[in-house]
Amino acid sequence: MIDYITEDRLSQFMKSAFIEDVGEGDHSTLASVPANQQGNAKLLIKEKGIIAGLEMAKNIFNFYDPTLEVTLLLNDGDAVNPGDIGLTVAGSAQSILTTERLVLNCMQRMSGIATKTHHINELIKHTEAKLLDTRKTTPNFRMMEKWAVAIGGGQNHRYALYDMIMLKDNHIDFAGGIAEAIKATRSYLEDNQLDLKIEIETRNLEEVKTVLAIGGVDIIMLDNMSPAEMKEAVLLINNKYVTEASGGIDESTIAAVAESGVDFISVGALTHQVQSLDISLKAV
Known part of the structure; x- marks a missing residue:
């Protein structure tokens, strides 16, 4: 189970x-x-x-x-x-x-x-990319929806807010920038003796370079980038961190995204457009 x-x-x-x-x-x-x-x-x-x-x-x-x-x-x-x-x-x-x-x-x-999960998985089976769900689930029905993704052959991303750190654009903006967000997060985890993975969202190649210069994370999210930008980002990251593609990815675009070389692809539509x-x- x-x-x-x-x-x-x-x-x-x-x-x-x-x-x-x-x-x-x-x-x-x-x-x-x-x-x-x-x-x-x-x-x-x-x-x-x-x-x-x-x-x-x-x-x-x-x-x-x-x-x-x-x-x-x-x-x-x-x-x-x-x-x-x-x-x-x-x-x-x-x-x-x-x-x-x-x-x-x-x-x-x-x-x-x-x-739907099985169908989308079939579109990327020629690559190494793994399909992830998101927290875009029906309130009070998340357990069953994520269970269904797993049954369909997808992988579950974090279950909820408590089991992983995900620094998205609003976190970064409110924190004052990428460096500030990462520094504050690492201090928080140390102060509270928490062992949680840290994922950070990047919106362009400059932000990817900034994260690479700072370090201190586990996963770099490539958000709303084109497949060409993602491919370049993957080359920059060079397996130093796990990569996740995200942002409006659907059946018409997921194959090209997977072919960019990312490790994971998160698709909210698995649970909210079914x-x-x-x-x-x-x-x-």
């Missing part, structure tokens, strides 16, 4: 989600379906893509009703086609109906993210 996916975080998310969706009760189901009614349902895939969220679905079903019998017929990360069945669930019909929408909301979005995969839960 990925380290940011913990039992506590999963439980907290599911509890909050059920409070939001069910509240005092699923009155539609309570009114129409007898409490002792048993049933079976299948998760039907209706669109080609990469499936993600099956393990999450099992967690949701059993968090709400531990007596539900969930059988996973596919694995997260599998390629799927219309007509495939991802899982079956059997037990209380009321429980199946009440959990249906939360399961589908999670799986549809996670599968959309995994599908079409959900068409999936449904059907009674059997």
